[in-house]
Amino acid sequence: xxxxxxxxxxxxxxxxxxxxxxxxxxxxxxxxxxxxxxxxxxxxxxxxxxxxxxxxxxxxxxxxxxxxxxxxxxxxxxxxxxxxxxxxxxxxxxxxxxxxxxxxxxxxxxxxxxxxxxxxxxxxxxxxxxxxxxxxxxxxxxxxxxxxxxxxxxxxxxxxxxxxxxxxxxxxxxxxxxxxxxxxxxxxxxxxxxxxxxxxxxxxxxxxxxxxxxxxxxxxxxxxxxxxxxxxxxxxxxxxxxxxxxxxxxxxxxxxxxxxxxxxxxxxxxxxxxxxxxxxxxxxxxxxxxxxxxxxxxxxxxxxxxxxxxxxxxxxxxxxxxxxxxxxxxxxxxxxxxxxxxxxxxxxxxxxxxxxxxxxxxxxxxxxxxxxxxxxxxxxxxxxxxxxxxxxxxxxxxxxxxxxx
Amino acid sequence: xxxxxxxxxxxxxxxxxxxxxxxxxxxxxxxxxxxxxxxxxxxxxxxxxxxxxxxxxxxxxxxxxxxxxxxxxxxxxxxxxxxxxxxxxxxxxxxxxxxxxxxxxxxxxxxxxxxxxxxxxxxxxxxxxxxxxxxxxxxxxxxxxxxxxxxxxxxxxxxxxxxxxxxxxxxxxxxxxxxxxxxxxxxxxxxxxxxxxxxxxxxxxxxxxxxxxxxxxxxxxxxxxxxxxxxxxxxxxxxxxxxxxxxxxxxxxxxxxxxxxxxxxxxxxxxxxxxxxxxxxxxxxxxxxxxxxxxxxxxxxxxxxxxxxxxxxxxxxxxxxxxxxxxxxxxxxxxxxxxxxxxxxxxxxxxxxxxxxxxxxxxxxxxxxxxxxxxxxxxxxxxxxxxxxxxxxxxxxxxxxxxxx
Numbered sequence: 001x002x003x004x005x006x007x008x009x010x011x012x013x014x015x016x017x018x019x020x021x022x023x024x025x026x027x028x029x030x031x032x033x034x035x036x037x038x039x040x041x042x043x044x045x046x047x048x049x050x051x052x053x054x055x056x057x058x059x060x061x062x063x064x065x066x067x068x069x070x071x072x073x074x075x076x077x078x079x080x081x082x083x084x085x086x087x088x089x090x091x092x093x094x095x096x097x098x099x100x101x102x103x104x105x106x107x108x109x110x111x112x113x114x115x116x117x118x119x120x121x122x123x124x125x126x127x128x129x130x131x132x133x134x135x136x137x138x139x140x141x142x143x144x145x146x147x148x149x150x151x152x153x154x155x156x157x158x159x160x161x162x163x164x165x166x167x168x169x170x171x172x173x174x175x176x177x178x179x180x181x182x183x184x185x186x187x188x189x190x191x192x193x194x195x196x197x198x199x200x201x202x203x204x205x206x207x208x209x210x211x212x213x214x215x216x217x218x219x220x221x222x223x224x225x226x227x228x229x230x231x232x233x234x235x236x237x238x239x240x241x242x243x244x245x246x247x248x249x250x251x252x253x254x255x256x257x258x259x260x261x262x263x264x265x266x267x268x269x270x271x272x273x274x275x276x277x278x279x280x281x282x283x284x285x286x287x288x289x290x291x292x293x294x295x296x297x298x299x300x301x302x303x304x305x306x307x308x309x310x311x312x313x314x315x316x317x318x319x320x321x322x323x324x325x326x327x328x329x330x331x332x333x334x335x336x337x338x339x340x341x342x343x344x345x346x347x348x349x350x351x352x353x354x355x356x357x358x359x360x361x362x363x364x365x366x367x368x369x370x371x372x373x374x375x376x377x378x379x380x381x382x383x384x385x386x387x388x389x390x391x392x393x394x395x396x397x398x399x400x401x402x403x404x405x
Numbered sequence: 406x407x408x409x410x411x412x413x414x415x416x417x418x419x420x421x422x423x424x425x426x427x428x429x430x431x432x433x434x435x436x437x438x439x440x441x442x443x444x445x446x447x448x449x450x451x452x453x454x455x456x457x458x459x460x461x462x463x464x465x466x467x468x469x470x471x472x473x474x475x476x477x478x479x480x481x482x483x484x485x486x487x488x489x490x491x492x493x494x495x496x497x498x499x500x501x502x503x504x505x506x507x508x509x510x511x512x513x514x515x516x517x518x519x520x521x522x523x524x525x526x527x528x529x530x531x532x533x534x535x536x537x538x539x540x541x542x543x544x545x546x547x548x549x550x551x552x553x554x555x556x557x558x559x560x561x562x563x564x565x566x567x568x569x570x571x572x573x574x575x576x577x578x579x580x581x582x583x584x585x586x587x588x589x590x591x592x593x594x595x596x597x598x599x600x601x602x603x604x605x606x607x608x609x610x611x612x613x614x615x616x617x618x619x620x621x622x623x624x625x626x627x628x629x630x631x632x633x634x635x636x637x638x639x640x641x642x643x644x645x646x647x648x649x650x651x652x653x654x655x656x657x658x659x660x661x662x663x664x665x666x667x668x669x670x671x672x673x674x675x676x677x678x679x680x681x682x683x684x685x686x687x688x689x690x691x692x693x694x695x696x697x698x699x700x701x702x703x704x705x706x707x708x709x710x711x712x713x714x715x716x717x718x719x720x721x722x723x724x725x726x727x728x729x730x731x732x733x734x735x736x737x738x739x740x741x742x743x744x745x746x747x748x749x750x751x752x753x754x755x756x757x758x759x760x761x762x763x764x765x766x767x768x769x770x771x772x773x774x775x776x777x778x779x780x781x782x783x784x785x786x787x788x789x790x791x792x793x794x795x796x797x798x799x800x801x802x803x804x805x806x807x808x809x810x
Contacts, residue, residue: 026466037470044466052457052689060635061431061449065442065768073636100684102658103508110548127670132659132684135672139655143515143548150670175668222685230465231478231688252544253507254537263580263773265532265555267540279505279537280627283636284457285690363470368668 005318009383012314018307018378024295025228025380034385034392036364039202039342039375042228042292051291055284067283076286077234077255078273083293084227084236087301088200088219089210094241096273097223097289098281101201101235102132103251104220107276108197108237109140109168110250112218115243116165116195121146124160124167126153130174133199137168143250153180157188164194171209172202172340175367177332179203179340183214190215201225206341206378207305211238218243226341226377229289237276244272253278295379307378308341315343315374315386322394331371345372347397356396362389410723414788417719423712423783429700430633430785439790439797441769444607444747444780447633447697456696460689472688481691482639482660483678488698489632489641492706493605493624494615499643501678502628502694503686506606506640507537508656509625512681513642514545514573515655517600517623520648521570525599526551529565529572531558535579538604542573548655558585562593569599576614577607577745580772582737584608584745588619595620606630611746611783612710616643623648631746631782634694642681649677658683700784712783713746720748720779720791727799736776750777758801767797 013019026044027035035043059067068074081095088095099107109123123141125134127150134150141148151159153169160167167189172179182198189196198219203209205226211219219238223229239247249269254260255277258268269275316330328345347353347370354366364374374389418424431449432440440448464472473479486500493500504512514528528546530539532555539555546553556564558574565572572594577584587603594601603624608614610631616624624643628634644652654674659665660682663673674680721735733750752758752775759771769779779794 026462035469041465041470041473043469044461049458049461049466052461053454056449056454056457056635056693057431060446061454064440064448065446065770067636068446099504099508100658100687102660102684103504103656106656130659131662131665131668131670131672134670135657135659135662138672139657143655224685230461231472232685232691233687233689235684250544250548251508251511252540253505254535254540255507257536257540260536261773263536265536265539267536267543279507279640280629280637282505282638282687282690284638284693285687286637288461288689365470368666 005321005387009314009387012310012383016307016382018299018303019382021295021299022380022382027380032361034362034389036362036374036376036381036389038377038380039225039373040365041224041231042226042377043380045228045292045295047291047294048230048288052284052288055287073281073283076283076290077277077281080286080290080293081236081273083290084204084223087227087296088204088238089208090212090238093272095236095238096276097234097236097286098277099235101199101220101222102136104235104237105133105136105168105197105199106140107249107251108218108220109137109166110144111247112166112195112197113140113144113146114248115246120163120165120194122163122165123148124156124164125150126156126169127151128153128173128175129168129170130199130201133168133170157181157185160189160192160194162192164189164192166195166197168197168199170199170202174202175344175371177340177342177344179207179338182209182216186214186216202340202342206308208301216240223289228292228295230285230292233285233289234282239273239276244275247275249275251278255279255281299379304378308376309336309339311376311378311381311383311386312339312341312343314383315376315390318387318390319345319393322390323397327397328372341377342373342375346370347372353396357392360392360396362392410726410792414719414792417715417788421712421787423704423708424787426700426704427785427787432785437766439767439794441767441779441781441786441794443782443786444630445770446629446636447631447782448785450633450697450700452696452699453635453693457689457693460692478686478688481688481695482682482686485691485695485698486641486678488695489609489628492632492701493609493643494613495617495643498677499646500641501681502639502641502691503682504640506604506625506627507541509640509642510538510541510573510602510604511545512654512656513602513623513625514542514571515549516652517571517602518545518549518551519653520651521600525568525570527568527570528553529561529569530555531561531574532556533558533578533580534573534575535604535606538573538575562586562590565594565597565599567597569594569597571600571602573602573604575604575607579607580749580776582745582747582749584612584743587614587621591619591621607745607747611713613706621645628694633697633700635690635697638690638694639687644678644681649680652680654680656683660684660686704784709783713781714741714744716781716783716786716788716791717744717746717748719788720781720795723792723795724750724798727795728802732802733777746783747778747780751775752777761801762797765797765801767794
């Protein structure tokens, strides 16, 4: 069986139309690691180093202050937002980059509560949310006189009612890799007169999101996972075009003013996506992200999704083949329409097992209490990588299992 | 007189103990510009380029996710805060870097209102504040049931009363360069039972601030002016040590949790300066700032202040010598104890005059409605630069004046 799978990996990789995109990344690693943690920190796109060197030496070092105009620094947040837009199915003019995901969750949830209007005082939060969303939503609720209710995302559509101002949902669960029903939950919210804020951290760049197509109200996401923007790279905020005039930001910094350089004492909100800006944009990180987005040239998100499903299917198959029965259990749904781009395996001693895997050259991560998490970035992950990861997991768990027995 | 001033510049530069620090910056500029806009964007420290190249190629490119531990990424916000601390007179453990100044103003003002307690519902704001502080303070007040009152900073001490929760003041006025009385206003606030948030954007790195010495409650500042951290580099937040346990952030992101990687559903605030963190730190920008701070090795802020005053005194003297009488008027106080590190000249057609100055190789900036603003960064500005700037201004205004006559 092992030979069969090796042959399959070879054939799948030979037929992979994204195989050429792998060269757009720096993967020269003396230890030849299989990197399955791109859902935490994406690998380095080759264009970033040279671009940052030019930004630092020429744009900052020589042009200095002139670069705000001449190098296009000032408009970078919305220009880069427009480059992310096609990846998440948004027309231009609706996404702005900057700040962290947490800060953007605050803007989006408070603005949604204000748009929902009085009489709606409940904020629903995905009960298994990545923690920061819950913490920030609670602060947003506290500061607007609302209350929070945690609901399992799978039941969320049925829980939205006339009291709901907004529901905050993760498109893909960070722990289980489960893909939630964005069109269905969005439609249910709209039917009840409520809004939804989608957190796209674990879906953007891995699968089609279809923000415009599904009438999503507001969305946020980070850019350092499947968008490969670098450690802690700026997040983004999507505000549906027809909501932009009503977007009332709780963080109305000078960058969101209609005429920032008039330095007016009174605030007047900008039109369009810049209304979501706050302070001076962080240029080095933004332009690293800008360069990182070059890897998407000519890449369709549908092709990425097809490969992502092929990789995760193949991984499950290899795990079944190499890992002794009963030692791991996948908590990621088998159905494609409920699967993101990661596989999460429940496993006794997951923390220790992950350390052994990393020592063996396979990098995933551990998420408490008992999850081995493997992310599959279709732009640079091959079926051969997947095969090796599963084999290594098999041998790590084989020895652990022998040790226990 | 012109020969006298040239000789004076030469002597002052020869005796300048900070002259050697100039080599820590990249100032090789084909047009040999005199750069007097370091109060907007500091020049490039030489250490930044090589450091970022290593961060990108090795820390991100090779170590990838391991760098959060192995390269010290995770603790960068507080470690870099501790490097800023001595420059603004703070003991370690009270400053955290990250987010923009605007976002930090929001955290500080909301937290101050909450610390001031009920019954105090007024937020005083410096009437000539840099706009973002006013906009954000207004949002903070709106979201906490307070109201805003704008008061001239010079009269602020007398206006703080039993209704005041917090006063938000700029240490140096961005337009006029006036240095406000930090010890006096802080003491007046404390006497009235109120708090003060100081905005140090235009003072940190230019003059001694003495945060601990003067018992300042909270402070924020940017790092891209006199701290030379790069365009839009991360800002910082100072919370006085004894207030840290009561610091109740309106942006309680997962990075401010006591045990972030436990991924707990319930928020529990971290102790110490990390409580001021929000989302995942922006590593590229933070580590550029870290490298930029190397220029401060062995530099005392008192020496910087002495040179700053010498430079601004000398500039005023040269302007008096070279600029035809009556064409400009300094709005920066003459008294040293009221002067920051910039000179602001009121001038008819200031916008057009600044364009001509820049074309002539002297870079300052224009601030509406009628201000020519020149910033003097003692670490890389020489008296010869100052002389040339004043001469160029004289010749630009000389021709304008002839044109008008």
